[in-house]
Amino acid sequence: MTESNQHNPPLLHDYTHLLNQLPPVRDRGVNVKRQRAFDGRGETEVMEECELPLVDLCGLWSEDVEERDSCASEICKASAEWGFFQIVNHGISLELLRKMRMKQVKLFKASFETKAASGLLDNSYRWGNKTATCPNQLSWCEAFHVPLTKISDDSCYGEFNSLREVMQEYAGEMQELAKSIAKVLVTNMGVKRGLWEDECNASTCFLRLNRYPPCPISPEVFGLVPHTDSDFLTILHQDEHVGGLQLMKDSKWVAVKPNPDALVVNIGDLFQAWSNDVYKSVEHKVTVNKEAERHSIAYFLCPSYESFIGCCEEESSIYKNFTFGEYRSQIQRDVKDYGHKVGLPRFLVSN
Numbered sequence: 001m002t003e004s005n006q007h008n009p010p011l012l013h014d015y016t017h018l019l020n021q022l023p024p025v026r027d028r029g030v031n032v033k034r035q036r037a038f039d040g041r042g043e044t045e046v047m048e049e050c051e052l053p054l055v056d057l058c059g060l061w062s063e064d065v066e067e068r069d070s071c072a073s074e075i076c077k078a079s080a081e082w083g084f085f086q087i088v089n090h091g092i093s094l095e096l097l098r099k100m101r102m103k104q105v106k107l108f109k110a111s112f113e114t115k116a117a118s119g120l121l122d123n124s125y126r127w128g129n130k131t132a133t134c135p136n137q138l139s140w141c142e143a144f145h146v147p148l149t150k151i152s153d154d155s156c157y158g159e160f161n162s163l164r165e166v167m168q169e170y171a172g173e174m175q176e177l178a179k180s181i182a183k184v185l186v187t188n189m190g191v192k193r194g195l196w197e198d199e200c201n202a203s204t205c206f207l208r209l210n211r212y213p214p215c216p217i218s219p220e221v222f223g224l225v226p227h228t229d230s231d232f233l234t235i236l237h238q239d240e241h242v243g244g245l246q247l248m249k250d251s252k253w254v255a256v257k258p259n260p261d262a263l264v265v266n267i268g269d270l271f272q273a274w275s276n277d278v279y280k281s282v283e284h285k286v287t288v289n290k291e292a293e294r295h296s297i298a299y300f301l302c303p304s305y306e307s308f309i310g311c312c313e314e315e316s317s318i319y320k321n322f323t324f325g326e327y328r329s330q331i332q333r334d335v336k337d338y339g340h341k342v343g344l345p346r347f348l349v350s351n
């Protein structure tokens with residue numbers, strides 16, 4: 001097996017030592033068994049593709065109070081029961097989504113050396129997983145992880161200057177949309193003013209442009225390892241055609257069917273803590289294909305590092321009060337020490 005495409009990162013080459021730990025193909029069981037062993041969780045199985053709850057945001061922008069309330073309650077119900085939902089009529093034009101995707105595809109078509117070159121998109125290019133110590137910690141992907149504060153910075157773009165305007169417009173619109181959804185979730189908990197109103201300025205929010213190259217050893221590695229997002233909420237512009245996103249629902253992995261008209265929203269750890277576990281930050285992962293590449297763009301709504309996340313039910317909070325900065329540092333320590341994020345359980349009052 002070779003990595004002939006000069007635009008792909010050298011995943012096979014650089015992770016040979018890890019991939020050699022995989023048992024020979026003849027020793028592995030049938031698919032489901034293999035997936036179970038691979039995930040390291042006896043109870044998980046892959047289910048059929050499913051339709052996530054679909055929320056038409058038309059109601060949210062309506063003059064009619066009842067329509068607004070009904071849309072808000074759909075958002076909150078999905079956030080509590082699934083932690084994930086899809087939105088249509090979200091106000092972001094299909095033209096902008098298409099333009100952003102075209103630019104993203106073009107960017108990833110650049111050679112690996114160009115992408116990794118110093119300076120491009122604030123040196124935000126990442127691939128694989130440096131801290132992986134075994135094959136199931138390896139993510140078969142490449143990504144630009146771009147802070148919103150850098151998006152208008154000319155020096156980030158080099159030869160990709162035409163990306164700047166689109167990125168700016170895209171990030172601005174995502175920011176507004178994310179805040180509108182956050183406001184619904186905050187109001188539903190009986191709180192008039194959430195910390196996100198002051199704290200979720202652009203200072204720590206970011207966009208992640210993901211590409212999952214075709215993977216000759218699929219399904220032996222993940223595109224993105226199972227994780228929860230460490231933010232308030234995420235808005236995901238999935239690949240229009242190629243599926244791969246799976247989420248945990250009732251102890252089963254559920255595959256999300258691509259819907260080219262919809263964006264996917266998921267609750268992150270901070271909203272779960274703030275809502276005292278009412279909204280769920282659900283584990284999700286991405287699988288990869290042997291032949292097809294896949295693209296996605298995620299927008300992460302985050303507070304400033306000094307913000308206390310707190311809890312809307314202060315007296316009965318099951319989590320300690322922590323700042324976003326503390327949360328991030330703990331994750332970084334855990335990844336270094338154990339190879340993976342521990343996340344919210346670290347901050348339970350009972351610990």
Ligand SMILES: O=C(O)CCC(=O)C(=O)O
Pocket residue numbers: 208210224229236238244245284286295296297298
């Ligand atoms: O690519 C996807 O569909 C999911 C991406 C994701 O979960 C992330 O970037 O955190």
Ligand SMILES: [Fe+2]
Pocket residue numbers: 227228229284
């Ligand atoms: Fe994620």
